[in-house]
Every structure is written in structure tokens, then in C-alpha cells.
Amino acid sequence: MIMLDWQETLLDYLGSSNEDDQIIKFISEIILPELSKLEEIVWLEVGPGPGTKTKQIVQSIRKSKTTHLRQLCMVEPSLTWREFQTTHCPDLVKVGELLDLTFEDYVHGYSEVTRFHPNFITCIHVLYESELIDKFISYLKRCEHGQSSLVSCIIVESEQSDFYKLRKQLKELGIVKPVQAVREIRRVLAMNEIRAVEKEIDGQSFRLQDGEQGLDWLLQFLIGCESNKYLSLPIDIKNEGKSIIDKFIARKNSRTLDVPDTSFMISIGCL
Ligand SMILES: C[S@@+](CC[C@H](N)C(=O)[O-])C[C@H]1O[C@@H](n2cnc3c(N)ncnc32)[C@H](O)[C@@H]1O
Numbered sequence: 001m002i003m004l005d006w007q008e009t010l011l012d013y014l015g016s017s018n019e020d021d022q023i024i025k026f027i028s029e030i031i032l033p034e035l036s037k038l039e040e041i042v043w044l045e046v047g048p049g050p051g052t053k054t055k056q057i058v059q060s061i062r063k064s065k066t067t068h069l070r071q072l073c074m075v076e077p078s079l080t081w082r083e084f085q086t087t088h089c090p091d092l093v094k095v096g097e098l099l100d101l102t103f104e105d106y107v108h109g110y111s112e113v114t115r116f117h118p119n120f121i122t123c124i125h126v127l128y129e130s131e132l133i134d135k136f137i138s139y140l141k142r143c144e145h146g147q148s149s150l151v152s153c154i155i156v157e158s159e160q161s162d163f164y165k166l167r168k169q170l171k172e173l174g175i176v177k178p179v180q181a182v183r184e185i186r187r188v189l190a191m192n193e194i195r196a197v198e199k200e201i202d203g204q205s206f207r208l209q210d211g212e213q214g215l216d217w218l219l220q221f222l223i224g225c226e227s228n229k230y231l232s233l234p235i236d237i238k239n240e241g242k243s244i245i246d247k248f249i250a251r252k253n254s255r256t257l258d259v260p261d262t263s264f265m266i267s268i269g270c271l
Contacts, residue, residue, distance in 0.1 A: 007080045017206035026201045028060040031153050040070035044118035046103045047126035048074045051089040072096030075106045121152040128179045137188045149269025156181040162257035182262045196264040208255040215242040
């Protein structure tokens, strides 16, 4: 059985799904036109991870005839991802600054010291914890009181995603916590009286590898843990988890899972 570290699991997933392509298409067709009113884009990408989406969004902005990218700042707390980007996306690291910061560090230090004021902020598959959702949306609220305009795009797993449905079924085993990110983001936006345009990003799918290895892979991915933690889980729990996944796939009659995302677009200021 091959067990992978979390970062490798994510790369594996991105390689077996069309998530990057569908998200780039969505951003190019729906979000970038909103930015065309800006002459220059000053972009803050929160948690670019491997940078596979970031580098393609840069290319889409470059193709745009109406606006151009003045500055890109990526805040990425994971050393593994920063090293990955330096090795695999050297062009991206030349275009943008890749900073060893969390979003919280960025807000409470970096932005004040450097006076970096983004007018485009993306959080793609980053806002899954209540505390971070609160902090990010409070930051947008403070931006409302500022002088400048900005567009922010938040993307998280949809509740229609087979991953979300599977996590709900696996919850009873006590090893998976389904995160209700979409609901939490809606709730916090409403609480702060911030209007957002919510859209489903359809057409995303993922093909699960055949056999037991595929089931172990998916269970570890859904738990979101490192291989040593997965290996240390009781065998009967893992077997039950794999059986839940197996039955889900049998009912679907396909090893291709539908994994749509939900996006929130927030425009602040005169845009
Ligand atoms: C699931 S990955 C998504 C990576 C990439 N955005 C994508 O969609 O391919 C989540 C990323 O968010 C980063 N992250 C987690 N917490 C963060 C925080 N508080 N501030 C900034 N980035 C964070 C992680 O290090 C990781 O790179």
C-alpha cells in the first residue's frame, strides 16, 4: 500500500481531476471581466499551495487587453509548498513575491508595514476553518471603510460535491470532520452585511484509481492527514471507512466522482 504525505496527496488529486482547468476557466470568464475596470491589478493570493492555479491565472490576466498585473503577492505558510513553487514554478516566483506568512500575519504586520493594498484577493480552497473565515471576512469589512475598491473571490468545496457527501457519511467513524465552509461563509458574510455573488463551479470531476489502493488513497485524502497518522488508525475503522466509500461508488456506478466547488465573489467600493 502506497501512503502519501498530504502535499503529495493534493498533487495526486490535482493530477487526476480537472479542478485546476475548471477553476481557471471560471476565473477567466466570470471574475477577470470584473477586474477590467481596473487599469492595474494588485493581487493578493492567499494560500497558493503548489501554484498550479496561480500561474495560469497570471497567464489569463496577461492575455487580457483591458488590464494588467502590476503586483502579485502570495502568502503561503507551508515551507513544502514554497519550495515546490521555487523548483516547479520559477517563472511564477519571479513574477510575484512568495512570502512565508499566514493571512493573519499578513493582515497584522505585513500590509501595514509595506502599505501593500491589493485590489484583487483570492482564497482558493483555503477558508475551511471558522476562525480564518471570520478573520478574512472581517478584513473585507474593514476594506469597505477604506478608500479603495477591490474584488475578492473565495472558492470552497460545494455541498453538492461527492467528497462532501462522503465526509458526511464517514463522520460517524469519528475520523472525518465535514467542514460546512459554504454555510459558514454565507453566515459570516450576512452577519457583516457584505453582499456576495454565489455561484457553483460545475463540471469538476475526479477519477478514483481502481482497487484497494484507490480506496486507501481517497480515505486518507478525505481525512486530510499525513501518512503516519493514517497508518496508525485502527484497521477496523479504516476497513469500515473503505466499505462506506465502496458502497457510495457502487451506488453511483462509476469511479468518477463529481466534485463541484462554490464560489463567492465580493465587490467592494465603486467596482
Ligand atoms: C488545500 S490547499 C489549496 C492550494 C491552492 N490554493 C489550490 O487550490 O490548489 C490550502 C492552502 O492554504 C494554505 N493555508 C492554510 N492556512 C493558511 C493561512 N492561515 N494563511 C494563508 N495560507 C494558508 C496552505 O498552506 C495550502 O497551501
